[in-house]
Amino acid sequence: MIQVAGIDELRHHVATARNAGQTVALVPTMGCLHRGHRSLFAVARRQSDFVVVSIFVNPLQFGPTEDFDRYPRTPEDDAAICRKEGVALLFSPEPETMYAPDHSVVVEETSLSRGLCGAHRSGHFRGVTTVVAKLFNIVQPDIAVFGQKDAQQTAIIRRMVRDLNIPVRIVAAPTIRESDGLALSSRNRLLDHDTRRRATVIHHSLCAALESYRRGERDAGRIRRDIVSRIEEQPSFSVEYAAAIDAGTLEPVSRLRSNVLLAVAVRTGNVRLIDNVSIA
Amino acid sequence: MIQVAGIDELRHHVATARNAGQTVALVPTMGCLHRGHRSLFAVARRQSDFVVVSIFVNPLQFGPTEDFDRYPRTPEDDAAICRKEGVALLFSPEPETMYAPDHSVVVEETSLSRGLCGAHRSGHFRGVTTVVAKLFNIVQPDIAVFGQKDAQQTAIIRRMVRDLNIPVRIVAAPTIRESDGLALSSRNRLLDHDTRRRATVIHHSLCAALESYRRGERDAGRIRRDIVSRIEEQPSFSVEYAAAIDAGTLEPVSRLRSNVLLAVAVRTGNVRLIDNVSIA
Numbered sequence: 001m002i003q004v005a006g007i008d009e010l011r012h013h014v015a016t017a018r019n020a021g022q023t024v025a026l027v028p029t030m031g032c033l034h035r036g037h038r039s040l041f042a043v044a045r046r047q048s049d050f051v052v053v054s055i056f057v058n059p060l061q062f063g064p065t066e067d068f069d070r071y072p073r074t075p076e077d078d079a080a081i082c083r084k085e086g087v088a089l090l091f092s093p094e095p096e097t098m099y100a101p102d103h104s105v106v107v108e109e110t111s112l113s114r115g116l117c118g119a120h121r122s123g124h125f126r127g128v129t130t131v132v133a134k135l136f137n138i139v140q141p142d143i144a145v146f147g148q149k150d151a152q153q154t155a156i157i158r159r160m161v162r163d164l165n166i167p168v169r170i171v172a173a174p175t176i177r178e179s180d181g182l183a184l185s186s187r188n189r190l191l192d193h194d195t196r197r198r199a200t201v202i203h204h205s206l207c208a209a210l211e212s213y214r215r216g217e218r219d220a221g222r223i224r225r226d227i228v229s230r231i232e233e234q235p236s237f238s239v240e241y242a243a244a245i246d247a248g249t250l251e252p253v254s255r256l257r258s259n260v261l262l263a264v265a266v267r268t269g270n271v272r273l274i275d276n277v278s279i280a
Numbered sequence: 281m282i283q284v285a286g287i288d289e290l291r292h293h294v295a296t297a298r299n300a301g302q303t304v305a306l307v308p309t310m311g312c313l314h315r316g317h318r319s320l321f322a323v324a325r326r327q328s329d330f331v332v333v334s335i336f337v338n339p340l341q342f343g344p345t346e347d348f349d350r351y352p353r354t355p356e357d358d359a360a361i362c363r364k365e366g367v368a369l370l371f372s373p374e375p376e377t378m379y380a381p382d383h384s385v386v387v388e389e390t391s392l393s394r395g396l397c398g399a400h401r402s403g404h405f406r407g408v409t410t411v412v413a414k415l416f417n418i419v420q421p422d423i424a425v426f427g428q429k430d431a432q433q434t435a436i437i438r439r440m441v442r443d444l445n446i447p448v449r450i451v452a453a454p455t456i457r458e459s460d461g462l463a464l465s466s467r468n469r470l471l472d473h474d475t476r477r478r479a480t481v482i483h484h485s486l487c488a489a490l491e492s493y494r495r496g497e498r499d500a501g502r503i504r505r506d507i508v509s510r511i512e513e514q515p516s517f518s519v520e521y522a523a524a525i526d527a528g529t530l531e532p533v534s535r536l537r538s539n540v541l542l543a544v545a546v547r548t549g550n551v552r553l554i555d556n557v558s559i560a
Contacts, residue, residue, distance in 0.1 A: 007445065102529075104391035105409070105443035111384035129385070130444075137445040163385035164410075165287065165417040249382075 001082060002089045007138055010091050014052065014139055017088065022049035026141035026168075028132055031055035031092075032072040033081045036176040036184035040145045041085040043173045052139050053082050054091045056098065060106075061127025067270070072186050091139070098134065107133045107164070109156045112250045116152050117265060117274065120240050128153055129160050136166055144168050149175040149183050151261055151276045155250055175275070177203065183275045190271045198234045199273060202266055205230040206277040209262050213279060218256045220244035231266055240265040240272070247278060281362060282369045287418055290371050294332065294419055297368065302329035306421035306448075308412055311335040311372075312352040313361045316456040316464035320425045321365040323453045332419050333362050334371040336378065340386075341407025347550070352466050371419070378414065387413040387444070389436045392530045396432050397545060397554065400520050408433055409440050416446055424448050429455040429463050431541055431556045435530055455555070457483065463555045470551045478514045479553060482546055485510040486557040489542050493559060498536045500524035511546055520545035520552070527558060 004010050014024055025048035027040045033055075044051045055078055062068035075092065082090045106126050112118075113125035136144065146154045154172045161170055176184045181203035182196075191199060205227045212223060227242040242264045244253050253260055256279060263276035284290050294304055305328035307320045313335075324331045335358055342348035355372065362370045386406050392398075393405035416424065426434045434452045441450055456464045461483035462476075471479060485507045492503060507522040522544045524533050533540055536559060543556035 011447075100443065102391065103443050105387065105389045105440045107385065107387050107413075107444070109385050111382065133387075134443075134445045137447060140447070160385045162380065163383050163414075164387070165414045167291075167417060167420070 001079075001087055003079065004089065004091055005093055005097065007093070007097060010052075010089065010138060013089055014050070017050040023143075024048060024050045024052060024139065024141045026052045026054065026135060026139045026144045028054045028056070028135050028144065028146075030057045030071065030186065031078045032074050032186035032189075033078045034184050034186065036147060036149065038081065038085055039176045040147060040173050041082070041087055043171060044143070044145045045086050047143055047145075047171065048141075050088045051086065052089045052091060052141065053087045054093075054135055054139075056091075056093055056131065056135075058098075058127055058131040059095055060099070060130055061124050063121055063123060066121070067187075067190075070190070072189055098131065106130045107160060109159055109163075112152065112156050112159055115250060115252075116241055116243055116245070116263060118152070120265065125153070125156055129156060132157055133160065133164070133166070136161075136168055141168055143171050145171045145173055147175065148172045148278075149185070149275065151247070151263055152250060155248070181207070183273075185273060187271055187273060191268070195236065195268050195271075198237070199268065201231050201234050201237065202264060202273060202275050203277075206262055206264065206275060210277055210279065213256050220252070220254050220256055220260075223256060223262065227262070227264060231264070234268075237266055237268045240267055281359075281367055283359065284369065284371055285373055285377065287373070287377060290332075290369065290418060293369055294330070297330040303423075304328060304330045304332060304419065304421045306332045306334065306415060306419045306424045308334045308336070308415050308424065308426075310337045310351065310466065311358045312354050312466035312469075313358045314464050314466065316427060316429065318361060318365050319456045320427060320453050321362070321367055323451060324423070324425045325366050327423055327425075327451065328421075330368045331366065332369045332371060332421065333367045334373075334415055334419075336371075336373055336411065336415075338378075338407055338411040339375055340379070340410055341404050343401055343403060346401070347467075347470075350470070352469055378411065386410045387440060389439055389443075392432065392436050392439055395530060395532070396521055396523060396525070396543060398432070400545065405433070405436055409436060412437055413440065413444070413446070416441075416448055421448055423451050425451045425453055427455065428452045428558075429465070429555065431527070431543055432530060435528070461487070463553075465553060467551055467553060471548070475516065475548050475551075478517070479546075479548065481511050481514050481517065482544060482553060482555050483557075486542050486544065486555060490557055490559065493536050500532070500534050500536055500540075503536065503542070507542070507544060511544070514548075517546055517548045520547055 025044035107129040180200045224242045228239045260279045305324035387409040460480045504522045508519045540559045
């Protein structure tokens with residue numbers, strides 16, 4: 001596996017792969033890799049010849065009061081995981097490589113990014129779209145793989161690709177879960193033992209909502225209230241949002257139907273966890 | 281010459297040129313082509329094999345009270361000029377091709393775009409960076425040629441390319457002038473005969489400023505006042521700004537020196553004209 005920190009070096013290796021007729025996939029990550037990321041790498045490997053993984057904890061997508069400094073970083077474990085998963089090139093740039101001191105250009109999505117996580121994390125998605133646009137220009141991949149766990153992010157990236165005519169195909173890979181249902185996230189390791197155990201309530205509340213839907217419930221308001229009350233029964237858990245939204249436009253719906261996502265963001269202590277399920 | 285209005289068609293032809301080993305240049309324009317544009321095409325032709333010209337009067341860069349509807353359009357003359365100038369492909373998309381009804385992603389430069397024209401045309405440069413980012417992604421040229429007459433625009437495009445890591449080289453081509461000094465602009469044809477004749481004052485005021493500099497004047501404030509008073513001696517001419525700025529950062533300077541631009545924007549009737557000269 002090739003490991004580089006510089007943009008010119010990365011471009012050189014990607015050009016070599018391209019000249020050998022290989023197709024290129026990019027999986028952008030913030031590191032602290034887990035089984036969820038590994039599933040993205042596997043999707044990338046199946047659909048391309050040369051898999052590039054970027055690891056970059058992007059300062060631009062963290063608010064001033066958010067967990068940028070605290071965000072877990074495990075570079076050696078990450079490299080070992082990439083190697084094992086057949087990643088061809090690991091790109092780990094320094095912040096100075098990605099942002100000039102007088103950096104002044106942003107990419108901003110102004111519609112899908114307003115609600116849900118966007119309403120609670122000011123500037124977050126502007127940071128995401130800016131860094132992903134940069135990574136697309138640096139790597140120029142044929143495909144890029146994102147996790148459906150970050151449903152809003154994936155919808156925003158798709159919109160960016162459409163609206164800026166970026167020549168890349170976006171692939172969304174399904175959420176990977178622990179055996180007890182908790183969606184994998186680098187932030188899970190910030191939970192203490194007891195909170196980690198009780199965090200299963202997030203996924204269980206979504207499964208209960210799907211079960212209500214199967215039994216005929218169609219009222220989005222009632223379903224959302226059930227999710228909130230179930231999660232907030234757990235001491236120290238508070239729901240930031242519980243939404244029923246169209247999977248494409250992310251607009252809230254009042255009646256449940258197929259192609260609707262049930263999405264939640266939950267705070268416990270100073271950790272923020274998100275999850276979603278889709279009505280088939 | 282190939283003429284297309286669709287993105288897939290354009291990409292097909294550019295890919296064919298690339299596969300034949302040709303390098304690609306893009307010259308983005310709003311049409312109403314004149315000798316200034318022709319000089320950009322000539323630069324593009326000298327530095328690449330396959331010259332793409334786009335003609336698109338971009339609604340996103342016109343303010344609600346600006347001259348989008350009135351902006352001159354001469355599609356047949358434009359095609360004839362492109363053909364004559366050795367342009368390989370003319371891309372003239374419809375607005376619906378460029379912007380989906382729910383278009384929601386913009387590219388925004390937040391520093392260089394604040395002053396000068398940006399201070400007087402709210403949202404203008406956001407429209408420019410967004411459409412140019414789209415055109416770069418659609419054509420993926422090796423080089424793109426812009427006119428130094430639009431000095432602020434060219435500086436902002438350079439910044440966008442740097443900050444978003446867009447793999448294109450920006451070439452700035454010198455301003456082309458009428459024999460009496462007026463910088464070529466599609467808007468010149470909106471001037472009546474008498475105003476057109478008196479519009480030479482714009483360039484003459486900048487030349488007089490350069491002459492003062494040669495004679496030893498270094499005070500930017502004095503130079504700016506001289507430019508303003510000279511232009512505003514002409515009835516109906518008013519100066520929107522007269523600035524002495526660093527050519528790279530566009531920051532105002534108080535002392536003249538090399539690598540400083542003297543830039544003006546002037547209104548006469550409902551026509552707005554810009555020009556600039558550089559201190560060598």
